[in-house]
Amino acid sequence: MSRRSxxxxxxxxxxxxxxxxxxxxxxxxxxQSYHVGNLRESLIREALxxxxxxxxxQALSLRKVAAASGVSHTAAYRHFDDKNALLAAxxxxxxxxxxxYQREVVAEAGDDLTERFLNLGWLYVKFxxxxxxxxxxxxxxxxxxxxxxxxxxxxxxxxxxxxxxxxRRGQERGIIAAGSSKHLALAAWSIVHGVAMLVLDGQIRLxxxxxxxxxxxxxxxxxxFHGLAARPA
Amino acid sequence: MSRRSxxxxxxxxxxxxxxxxxxxxxxxxxxQSYHVGNLRESLIREALxxxxxxxxxQALSLRKVAAASGVSHTAAYRHFDDKNALLAAxxxxxxxxxxxYQREVVAEAGDDLTERFLNLGWLYVKFxxxxxxxxxxxxxxxxxxxxxxxxxxxxxxxxxxxxxxxxRRGQERGIIAAGSSKHLALAAWSIVHGVAMLVLDGQIRLxxxxxxxxxxxxxxxxxxFHGLAARPA
DNA sequence: TGTACATCAGTGAACGCGCGTTCACTGATGTAC
DNA sequence: TGTACATCAGTGAACGCGCGTTCACTGATGTAC
Numbered sequence: 460m461s462r463r464s465x466x467x468x469x470x471x472x473x474x475x476x477x478x479x480x481x482x483x484x485x486x487x488x489x490x491q492s493y494h495v496g497n498l499r500e501s502l503i504r505e506a507l508x509x510x511x512x513x514x515x516x517q518a519l520s521l522r523k524v525a526a527a528s529g530v531s532h533t534a535a536y537r538h539f540d541d542k543n544a545l546l547a548a549x550x551x552x553x554x555x556x557x558x559x560y561q562r563e564v565v566a567e568a569g570d571d572l573t574e575r576f577l578n579l580g581w582l583y584v585k586f587x588x589x590x591x592x593x594x595x596x597x598x599x600x601x602x603x604x605x606x607x608x609x610x611x612x613x614x615x616x617x618x619x620x621x622x623x624x625x626x627r628r629g630q631e632r633g634i635i636a637a638g639s640s641k642h643l644a645l646a647a648w649s650i651v652h653g654v655a656m657l658v659l660d661g662q663i664r665l666x667x668x669x670x671x672x673x674x675x676x677x678x679x680x681x682x683x684f685h686g687l688a689a690r691p692a
Numbered sequence: 693m694s695r696r697s698x699x700x701x702x703x704x705x706x707x708x709x710x711x712x713x714x715x716x717x718x719x720x721x722x723x724q725s726y727h728v729g730n731l732r733e734s735l736i737r738e739a740l741x742x743x744x745x746x747x748x749x750q751a752l753s754l755r756k757v758a759a760a761s762g763v764s765h766t767a768a769y770r771h772f773d774d775k776n777a778l779l780a781a782x783x784x785x786x787x788x789x790x791x792x793y794q795r796e797v798v799a800e801a802g803d804d805l806t807e808r809f810l811n812l813g814w815l816y817v818k819f820x821x822x823x824x825x826x827x828x829x830x831x832x833x834x835x836x837x838x839x840x841x842x843x844x845x846x847x848x849x850x851x852x853x854x855x856x857x858x859x860r861r862g863q864e865r866g867i868i869a870a871g872s873s874k875h876l877a878l879a880a881w882s883i884v885h886g887v888a889m890l891v892l893d894g895q896i897r898l899x900x901x902x903x904x905x906x907x908x909x910x911x912x913x914x915x916x917f918h919g920l921a922a923r924p925a
Numbered sequence: 926t927g928t929a930c931a932t933c934a935g936t937g938a939a940c941g942c943g944c945g946t947t948c949a950c951t952g953a954t955g956t957a958c
Numbered sequence: 959t960g961t962a963c964a965t966c967a968g969t970g971a972a973c974g975c976g977c978g979t980t981c982a983c984t985g986a987t988g989t990a991c
Contacts, residue, residue: 498967515835517750520944533946534968542945573921599893600833602748606894615895636922642908645887645896646915650879653886660832661839662848663878675875682879686919688806689869731934753977766979767935775978 499538499548501528506549510592516601519592521545546601547608553597554614557586561621572634573684579625580651580680581673587655588672594659598652622648650683732771732781734761739782743825749834752825754778779834780841786830787847790819794854805867806917812858813884813913814906820888821905827892831885855881883916 505527509519521542525532539545564579587594595601597615605612626644629635635643654676657663663675738760742752754775758765772778797812820827828834830848838845859877862868868876887909890896896908 517835521946522944531969533948533970536946537967576920595833598889598895600828602750619895633922635920636918639911642911643915643920645890645908646883646912647920649886649890649912650883650916651886652890653882653884653888654878655886656831656889657878657882657885662831662852675878678872678875679879679882682876683883683916684920685869686921687809687868687876687880687917688919689866754979755977763934764936766937766981769979770934 498528498530498534501530502535502538502545503548503552506545507552507590507593510549510596511590513592516592516595519546543603544608546596546603547605547611549593550597550601550603551608551611551614553590553593554611554618557583557597558614558618558621560586561618565621565625572629572632573681576625576629576647576684577677577680579622580647581676583651584655584658584676587659591659594655598656619644619648646683650680654679731761731763731767734763735768735771735778736781736785739778740785740823740826743782743829744823746825749825749828752779776836777841779829779836780838780844782826783830783834783836784841784844784847786823786826787844787851790816790830791847791851791854793819794851798854798858805862805865806914809858809862809880809917810910810913812855813880814909816884817888817891817909818906820892824892827888831889852877852881879916883913887912 502524506519506524509523509527510516512518521535522532524545525535535545539548560582561579564575564582567575567578569575596603599605603611605615623640623644626635626640626647630637630640630643654663658672658676735757739752739757742756742760743749745751754768755765757778758768768778772781793815794812797808797815800808800811802808829836832838836844838848856873856877859868859873859880863870863873863876887896891905891909
């Protein structure tokens with residue numbers, strides 16, 4: 460008993476992002492023995508799990524999250540000032556998760572920069588499709604005031620900086636056009652974010668299988684890469 | 693008395709989009725003498741007005757909308773099956789409004805197609821910034837099941853088709869690259885939608901004035917036009 | 926023109942619900958001497 | 959080692975709230991004869 464609580468306490472002191480990046484994609488984990496030491500993490504995890512069920516943002520309540528963690532609903536106030544603070548933590552976790560995924564793609568060896576760009580963009584869209592409600596919280600659908608949560612702002616900025624670096628490296632190698640790398644990165648982020656949101660909202664109908672969607676999305680991204688305008692022949 | 697109700701009844705039989713496209717941008721109109729004949733339009737208008745106050749989607753309730761229309765909250769059920777049906781009507785109205793605005797830009801004379809493209813894109817973003825909550829309903833933030841509302845689907849499709857036509861005309865004139873015009877239009881929609889959402893969510897911080905934002909947005913769109921890749925020199 | 930009836934938009938009371946938040950509390954664990 | 963005390967995570971009852979929806983109703987307007 461005392462041994463277990465020692466373990467869980469230790470777990471609570473380190474970032475939950477790294478060890479859980481994979482776990483999130485799989486199943487919920489053990490439901491027992493939360494409390495004392497890891498309730499905070501448990502609440503975030505269960506919130507994600509509830510969002511994953513797809514009943515929309517308004518299906519997420521403090522009470523449900525607490526119940527899923529096997530805890531009285533007032534216990535949440537030990538760890539979060541209020542409901543919004545929990546949402547902010549969920550969003551923050553989302554950005555860390557996305558960052559980790561992106562890092563893998565960026566780190567992948569491969570000389571074809573275009574290819575890598577397509578993959579990075581496709582990853583972003585895939586993330587949004589796989590974690591739609593999660594993505595909505597991250598991208599303002601919950602009406603969260605980001606400014607009130609510096610850690611959240613930092614996590615989001617870090618994710619964007621990753622893209623910015625890829626653009627810069629491309630420019631150095633002469634593969635990406637010269638100019639404000641910030642504006643170019645913004646263009647890349649915008650198109651990928653836009654197509655993700657349109658797919659998520661069903662404006663882009665995903666008739667056909669996953670492969671079709673992937674192809675469509677990549678075609679859109681490659682339009683950005685090569686330009687909409689006709690090349691002067 | 694009977695004369696007035698005749699007028700309002702006639703008004704209710706035609707689309708509210710055209711005559712109101714301008715009115716929406718200005719003030720709320722007269723609050724008296726709704727009922728019998730134009731309650732439906734009044735409910736939609738007041739819903740928009742409440743959304744415009746910017747307290748978020750969840751601040752919009754049937755009861756508030758009815759109260760703003762000066763009517764018992766159960767009266768709404770005379771005109772809408774339920775709350776979602778009202779939301780769908782609001783979204784539909786939004787697409788019609790956007791369509792009308794776009795048509796003006798498209799119709800504007802001007803030989804410079806690039807310029808016109810930038811203007812069309814900027815219009816889209818401006819619309820989203822000016823009617824943020826409205827845009828959220830239109831773009832899935834309310835969790836509306838679009839499929840259940842054919843008129844809504846039609847209005848959205850019509851707006852997209854407008855963009856598609858511009859792309860096709862550009863291709864005919866050899867100004868826009870050959871290839872699937874649908875995919876190209878999708879790319880244009882995506883980037884514009886993405887940048888709009890990122891601005892709306894504060895991910896793109898709008899330090900500086902409106903002109904700065906306009907410049908940034910147009911720079912992003914022109915990146916799509918000319919391509920991210922370096923031109924082979 | 927007058928009467929009887931149908932239609933239908935809007936009323937207001939009532940319902941049950943889940944919500945976020947507060948409060949005084951309990952009981953286990955950690956710390957000082 | 960033992961005692962007294964502080965800390966602190968979690969409890970459970972209670973609060974007030976606004977919500978969507980239902981129901982039987984009222985009263986004005988339109989229609990048939």
